[in-house]
Amino acid sequence: MAEVKTPVYEMIENLLNAKKYASLRDLLTTLNPSDIAAVFLDLPEQSLPLLFRLLPKELAAETFVEMDEDAQEILIRGFSDRELNDVVNELYVDDAVDLVEEMPATVVRRILKQATPELRKTINEILQYPEDSAGSIMTTEYVYLRPHLTVAQSLDLIRKNGIDKETIYTCYVLTTDRKLIGIVSARSLLLAQPDVLISDIMEENVISVQTTTDQEQVALMFNKYNFLAIPVVDAEGRMVGIVTVDDAMDVMQEETTEDIEKMAAILPSERPYLKTGIFATFKQRIPWLLILMISATFTGMIITSFEKALAAQVVLTAFIPMLMDTGGNSGSQASVTIIRGLSLNEIEFKDLPRVIWKEFRVGILCGVVLAAANFLRLLLFNRIELPVALVICLTLVIVVVLAKLVGCSLPMFAKKLKLDPAVMASPFITTIVDALSLLLYFEIASSLLKL
Amino acid sequence: MAEVKTPVYEMIENLLNAKKYASLRDLLTTLNPSDIAAVFLDLPEQSLPLLFRLLPKELAAETFVEMDEDAQEILIRGFSDRELNDVVNELYVDDAVDLVEEMPATVVRRILKQATPELRKTINEILQYPEDSAGSIMTTEYVYLRPHLTVAQSLDLIRKNGIDKETIYTCYVLTTDRKLIGIVSARSLLLAQPDVLISDIMEENVISVQTTTDQEQVALMFNKYNFLAIPVVDAEGRMVGIVTVDDAMDVMQEETTEDIEKMAAILPSERPYLKTGIFATFKQRIPWLLILMISATFTGMIITSFEKALAAQVVLTAFIPMLMDTGGNSGSQASVTIIRGLSLNEIEFKDLPRVIWKEFRVGILCGVVLAAANFLRLLLFNRIELPVALVICLTLVIVVVLAKLVGCSLPMFAKKLKLDPAVMASPFITTIVDALSLLLYFEIASSLLKL
Numbered sequence: 090m091a092e093v094k095t096p097v098y099e100m101i102e103n104l105l106n107a108k109k110y111a112s113l114r115d116l117l118t119t120l121n122p123s124d125i126a127a128v129f130l131d132l133p134e135q136s137l138p139l140l141f142r143l144l145p146k147e148l149a150a151e152t153f154v155e156m157d158e159d160a161q162e163i164l165i166r167g168f169s170d171r172e173l174n175d176v177v178n179e180l181y182v183d184d185a186v187d188l189v190e191e192m193p194a195t196v197v198r199r200i201l202k203q204a205t206p207e208l209r210k211t212i213n214e215i216l217q218y219p220e221d222s223a224g225s226i227m228t229t230e231y232v233y234l235r236p237h238l239t240v241a242q243s244l245d246l247i248r249k250n251g252i253d254k255e256t257i258y259t260c261y262v263l264t265t266d267r268k269l270i271g272i273v274s275a276r277s278l279l280l281a282q283p284d285v286l287i288s289d290i291m292e293e294n295v296i297s298v299q300t301t302t303d304q305e306q307v308a309l310m311f312n313k314y315n316f317l318a319i320p321v322v323d324a325e326g327r328m329v330g331i332v333t334v335d336d337a338m339d340v341m342q343e344e345t346t347e348d349i350e351k352m353a354a355i356l357p358s359e360r361p362y363l364k365t366g367i368f369a370t371f372k373q374r375i376p377w378l379l380i381l382m383i384s385a386t387f388t389g390m391i392i393t394s395f396e397k398a399l400a401a402q403v404v405l406t407a408f409i410p411m412l413m414d415t416g417g418n419s420g421s422q423a424s425v426t427i428i429r430g431l432s433l434n435e436i437e438f439k440d441l442p443r444v445i446w447k448e449f450r451v452g453i454l455c456g457v458v459l460a461a462a463n464f465l466r467l468l469l470f471n472r473i474e475l476p477v478a479l480v481i482c483l484t485l486v487i488v489v490v491l492a493k494l495v496g497c498s499l500p501m502f503a504k505k506l507k508l509d510p511a512v513m514a515s516p517f518i519t520t521i522v523d524a525l526s527l528l529l530y531f532e533i534a535s536s537l538l539k540l
Numbered sequence: 541m542a543e544v545k546t547p548v549y550e551m552i553e554n555l556l557n558a559k560k561y562a563s564l565r566d567l568l569t570t571l572n573p574s575d576i577a578a579v580f581l582d583l584p585e586q587s588l589p590l591l592f593r594l595l596p597k598e599l600a601a602e603t604f605v606e607m608d609e610d611a612q613e614i615l616i617r618g619f620s621d622r623e624l625n626d627v628v629n630e631l632y633v634d635d636a637v638d639l640v641e642e643m644p645a646t647v648v649r650r651i652l653k654q655a656t657p658e659l660r661k662t663i664n665e666i667l668q669y670p671e672d673s674a675g676s677i678m679t680t681e682y683v684y685l686r687p688h689l690t691v692a693q694s695l696d697l698i699r700k701n702g703i704d705k706e707t708i709y710t711c712y713v714l715t716t717d718r719k720l721i722g723i724v725s726a727r728s729l730l731l732a733q734p735d736v737l738i739s740d741i742m743e744e745n746v747i748s749v750q751t752t753t754d755q756e757q758v759a760l761m762f763n764k765y766n767f768l769a770i771p772v773v774d775a776e777g778r779m780v781g782i783v784t785v786d787d788a789m790d791v792m793q794e795e796t797t798e799d800i801e802k803m804a805a806i807l808p809s810e811r812p813y814l815k816t817g818i819f820a821t822f823k824q825r826i827p828w829l830l831i832l833m834i835s836a837t838f839t840g841m842i843i844t845s846f847e848k849a850l851a852a853q854v855v856l857t858a859f860i861p862m863l864m865d866t867g868g869n870s871g872s873q874a875s876v877t878i879i880r881g882l883s884l885n886e887i888e889f890k891d892l893p894r895v896i897w898k899e900f901r902v903g904i905l906c907g908v909v910l911a912a913a914n915f916l917r918l919l920l921f922n923r924i925e926l927p928v929a930l931v932i933c934l935t936l937v938i939v940v941v942l943a944k945l946v947g948c949s950l951p952m953f954a955k956k957l958k959l960d961p962a963v964m965a966s967p968f969i970t971t972i973v974d975a976l977s978l979l980l981y982f983e984i985a986s987s988l989l990k991l
Contacts, residue, residue, distance in 0.1 A: 119745050123764050248731055257727055258709050258768075275726055276708055280699055294570050312793060313574050315786035317709075317768065334785055335766035338792070342763060345796050346880055349803075353876035353966065354869055361886045362877055367898060371905040374873050378940075381869050382910055386917070388861035396854050403847050406857055410839035410864060410974055418805055418832050418967050422825050425804035426813055429797055435812045447818060454822040459833055466837070489829075515804065515966050516869050523861055 098128050105136055114143040122148060126155035138167040150179030157364065158191045165196050174203040181255050182208065183228040183336065186215045215330075223307045224300030226340060227321045227330035232260045234273065234287050241283035243273070256318050256333050262291045267327040269295055269320055297322045300329060305344045309434055311337040348432055352425060352514035354381065377516060384520045388413075388527055395531040404473065405534055408481050409527065411463075416488040416526045417519035419455060423448050423496030424518050428510045431500060438505045444497050452493035456486035480534045487533075488526045495521055549579050556587060565594040573599065577606035589618040601630030608815065609642045616647050625654040632706050633659065634679035634787065637666045666781075674758045675751030677791065678772045678781035683711045685724065685738050692734035694724070707769050707784050713742045718778040720746055720771055748773045751780060756795045760885055762788040799883055803876060803965035805832065828967060835971045839864075839978055846982040855924065856985055859932050860978065862914075867939040867977040868970035870906060874899050874947030875969045879961045882951060889956045895948050903944035907937035931985045938984075939977045946972055 097120070104113040117125060117140075129140060129152070141164055144152060153161065153176050165173060177185060177200055185204070189197050189212055201209050211229050218224025232254050234243050247257055260278070262271035271291030281290050297320040298307050310319060311334055318331045347357040354377035358365055365373075392399070392409075399406055427444065430436035436444065460482040467478040496518050500510035548571070555564040568576055568591075580591060580603070592615055595603060604612065604627055616624060628636060628651055636655070640648050640663055652660050662680050669675025683705050685694050698708055711729070713722035722742030732741050748771040749758050761770060762785055769782045798808040805828035809816055816824075843850070843860075850857055878895065881887035887895065911933040918929040947969050951961035 121745065121747060121765060244730065257730070275730070279695065279708070279726070279730075294572065296572060311786075312789050314572060317785070334768070334789075335762075338763050338785075338789060341789070341792065342884070346884075349800065349876060349880050352800075352803075353872050355873050355877065361884075362881045363887060363891060363894065367901045367905070370898070370902050374870075374902065375906055375909055378866060378869055378873075378906055378910055379913060382862060382866045382914065383917075385862035385865045388865075389858040392858045392861070393855075396857075399857060400851065400854055403851060404844075406847075406850060407840040407843045409860065410843070410978075411833060411836035413861060413864070414836045414839075414967075414970065414974065415829060415833045417970070418829055419825075421804050421966065422806050422829075425800060426806065429800050430813045433793070433797075433812075436814060440814060443814065447821070450818045451821050451825065454818070455826055455829055458826055459829055462830060463833065466834075515872065516865075519865065519868070523865065527861075 097124070098131060101128055102132065105132070105140070110143060113140075117144060118148060122151035123155045125152045126160075129156065130160060134163060137163055142172075146175055147179060150176050154180065154184045158360075159364075161188065162192060162196060165192070165199065170199075170203060173199060177203050178205055178208065181228055182211050182215070182230055183226060183255075186212050186225075189216065218300055221304045222300060223298045223302040223304060223321050223332055224329070226304050226307070226336050227300075227332050228255050228336075229330045230254045231318070231320075231328075231331045232257050233263045233328070234260050236262050236264075236270065236286070236288035236291065238287045239283065240278055240281045240285050240287070240290070243287055244278060244283075247275075247278075256331065259316075259318050259331075261320055261328055261331075262287055263328055269297060269322055269326065269328040271295060272320070295320065297328075298332070299324065304340045305432070307332055308337045308341040308344065312341075344432075348428065348511045351509060351511035352428065354378070354514075354516035381516050381520055385523070388520075388523045391524060391527045391531070395527075395535075398531060398535055402477070402534065402538060404477060405480075405530070409530070412481070412484060412488055412526045412530055413519075413523045415459060415485065416492045416522040417515070419452070419489045420492035420496035420518040420522045421515035423451075423493045424500055424514050427497050427500045428514055431504050431510050436501075438501055441498065441501050444501065445494060448493040448497040449490065452490035453486075455493070456489035459489060460485045476538055480530075480537050483537075484526070484530045484533050487529055488522070491525055491529075492518070492522045495525070548575070549582060552579055552591075553583065556583070556591070561594060564591075568595060569599060573602035574606045576603045577611075580607065581611060585614060588614055593623075597626055598630060601627050605631065605635045609811075610815075612639065613643060613647060616643070616650065621650075621654060624650060628654050629656055629659065632679055633662050633666070633681055634677060634706070637663050637676075640667065669751055672755045673751060674749045674753040674755060674772045674783055675780070677755050677758075677787050678751075678783050679706050679787075680781045681705045682769070682771075682782045683708050684714045684779070685711050687713050687715075687721065687737070687739035687742065689738045690734065691729055691732045691736050691738070691741070694738055695729060695734075698726075698729075707782065710767075710769050710782075712771055712779055712782075713738055714779055720748060720773055720777065720779040722746060723771070746771065748779075749783070750775065755791045756883070758783055759788045759792040759795065763792075795883075799879065799962045802960060802962035803879065805829070805965075805967040832967050832971055836974070839971075839974045842975060842978045842982070846978075846986075849982060849986055853928070853985070853989060855928060856931075856981070860981070863932070863935060863939055863977045863981055864970075864974045866910060866936065867943045867973040868966070870903070870940045871943035871947035871969040871973045872966035874902075874944045875951055875965050878948050878951045879965055882955050882961050887952075889952055892949065892952050895952065896945060899944040899948040900941065903941035904937075906944070907940035910940060911936045927989055931981075931988050934988075935977070935981045935984050938980055939973070942976055942980075943969070943973045946976070 100116060101113065104116065129137060137160060141149060185208060189200060192200065204212065215225060232247055258275045260273045261269055262273060264270055271293050272295050273287060273291045277290050296314060300321055300323055307319060316334065318333045320328055321330045321332060323329050350357045356373040356376060358373050427436060463485060464478055464482045467473045467481065499513040499518065503510045503513045551567060552564065555567065580588060588611060592600060636659060640651060643651065666676060683698055709726045711724045712720055713724060715721055722744045723746050724738055724742045728741050747765060751772055751774055758770065767785065769784045771779055772781045772783060774780050801808045807824040807827060809824050878887060914936060915929055915933045918924045918932065950964040950969065954961045954964045
């Protein structure tokens with residue numbers, strides 16, 4: 090009735106320690122596969138195979154899918170061929186493909202040996218599709234009907250064949266050469282008269298994706314059209330599989346995490362934070378840190394070249410961090426907003442003039458307000474001379490506007506050049522804006538203060 | 541067969557200009573509501589009501605839901621009472637609630653006047669639930685069955701009542717006092733023998749949420765359990781509605797956009813970027829820019845207090861930006877990773893010691909590599925004296941480690957204190973790390989270089 094909490098965990102632990110396996114089995118069968126997987130994760134590793142063997146065949150396969158790679162590997166290594174066979178051939182095709190992709194080669198060999206020839210063939214076919222394409226995340230199990238069937242015949246067919254299909258709620262109407270000509274929802278089948286023909290109730294405007302469509306675009310289509318599944322067709326328009334909404338949600342979450350990581354100058358990782366080793370995390374983070382550190386050298390060079398001016402007016406140095414930080418923050422605000430808009434398809438390259446014009450005006454507003462606040466502060470609290478205060482505030486306005494313009498346009502150009510816009514976020518923008526800010530600052534200071 | 545492209549738009553425009561309304565109607569009825577809404581958006585505003593009237597009643601309501609608020613308002617203002625009545629009473633309850641929440645008061649009054657008393661009552665009930673709760677996004681339309689019915693009776697019931705329900709694929713088994721005791725999927729109904737009792741095939745371990753559960757948690761449960769819908773119960777365990785997977789996807793996307801905005805020091809907005817006015821965007825961005833600008837003052841004060849040291853060794857100034865940027869980037873990497881982990885429930889507060897220990901080691905690795913690279917560069921290209929180079933590199937290692945520790949722990953403490961962890965991202969962390977870096981830099985410089 091409610092979410093599973095720790096009491097269940099303790100019950101399982103106690104039953105396990107007391108070796109009350111029959112009761113343990115009864116308890117486990119009342120739980121949802123995700124929750125069983127979560128509890129198993131917290132129990133000692135050596136009890137995993139025992140616990141797993143207590144589960145009924147179908148629940149065992151469902152639980153297996155929900156476990157993480159490490160636990161899956163431990164289990165498979167402990168399985169007899171017979172047990173492995175049971176689990177592998179209970180899996181949905183897309184889950185079997187995921188498993189094959191994640192396991193080490195020796196384990197994969199055992200898995201493929203136990204798979205039925207048909208499953209093995211399908212797995213190999215799906216593995217051929219490019220990574221992150223619709224083909225690589227689809228399942229080949231779906232219900233298809235013929236246009237000349239009646240509703241009653243179709244329902245019979247579904248009863249006979251549907252039990253193993255990942256979703257039976259959308260049925261696909263195919264010609265004999267597997268061309269997709271329509272869809273019928275289980276809902277309309279249920280609600281229609283038994284003697285009506287499929288061709289009369291099918292929806293003919295089918296929205297489909299190609300096997301090569303990017304998985305992020307597929308996920309966005311679920312968002313737009315509220316589908317439960319979307320059909321995948323090959324280059325000749327023949328239906329080859331479906332992507333289901335649960336997989337689309339996973340894709341959305343993964344792709345967003347990847348975007349967020351890139352925006353924070355981290356190379357994307359495949360695994361959750363706590364499951365990633367120290368060295369793997371280090372390798373995700375060091376490349377951009379090195380690149381950005383070296384780019385920051387330019388900023389240093391700018392300061393060095395204005396050493397004389399700074400020595401004459403040491404007070405100028407005190408405002409370098411404020412100018413750099415404010416510029417960096419203004420730029421990131423713009424870039425992150427645009428990157429998110431691009432990845433949700435809300436903004437396209439053709440909007441560039443609108444975006445630039447908008448950011449220009451927002452930049453002026455932000456810049457003027459920040460400069461005014463700063464001007465008051467400088468005169469009242471810092472007791473800075475008026476000319477110096479003017480230099481700082483004038484620089485501030487220009488830096489904020491420039492930062493907004495750089496921040497909004499770089500991700501759009503990146504997208505246009507088929508680069509990843511997410512890389513054009515805070516750290517990268519900050520480095521560029523830092524250099525710009527300093528150049529401006531010293532130029533304005535030199536000319537206004539006659540240094 | 542494929543995604544709708546501009547040719548369709550041109551066809552509609554041409555038919556509209558040629559006033560060929562019958563053909564226009566035929567064309568429109570072949571399209572998906574989302575696509576019709578997208579095309580309407582690009583057509584001249586004044587043709588909207590005319591086009592809308594061409595659509596059949598149900599398609600009109602479905603298209604209406606997919607349009608943006610501005611277009612919806614234009615349409616409603618142009619509707620006769622009769623037309624408004626048609627649209628409003630075709631809407632699903634949750635869509636009607638969204639509409640009432642978004643429209644200005646005068647429009648809302650007209651909508652509620654046209655709604656049936658029953659719909660009006662439900663809308664008002666849902667509006668009472670806290671914002672962003674499961675209650676506020678649920679629909680009250682779902683199929684429920686009684687335990688003593690047979691499969692055949694249930695299918696009849698669904699045929700009779702199910703046509704208006706948002707999802708019929710999960711049916712809820714309720715007692716007479718509306719307590720939720722089980723679920724039956726349409727799939728198991730279809731696959732079961734007609735004379736089996738519902739109580740025999742229902743799944744009794746139902747996972748549900750409360751009306752007050754946070755919508756983000758609800759969305760995460762969809763991800764975890766792969767549901768098509770999740771039941772919502774009140775404090776007494778009585779079923780009051782369902783949240784469907786399409787709404788969960790929308791919530792996930794909105795909440796992620798909000799997180800990303802907060803991480804970039806932007807106040808979250810409700811509307812897409814291109815739909816937000818200049819002044820609204822300004823108001824989203826200026827508060828944090830002001831706060832962060834004023835905090836950057838501390839950094840300035842630190843520099844001022846070490847003015848003498850800087851005057852003695854002007855070369856030190858040139859490395860301030862590099863140290864600050866590298867510290868900021870290192871800190872953001874850690875904070876953004878942790879914030880994402882927290883919002884996906886992958887990391888909890890109890891993991892704090894593990895997280896700190898991990899970041900400490902990653903920090904050392906990153907710090908040492910960066911310092912080594914920097915040391916070489918300083919000696920080879922910048923020809924800096926050895927003691928100064930040592931000061932810079934030593935500071936770098938400590939700054940990177942500190943930045944990682946601050947970056948990983950602040951979001952976790954924020955979560956513990958029920959604040960939003962996303963605010964503890966790049967800009968905030970950068971400001972803290974900047975001050976820390978400078979203090980360290982000058983302290984190390986003063987003692988090693990005897991300034």
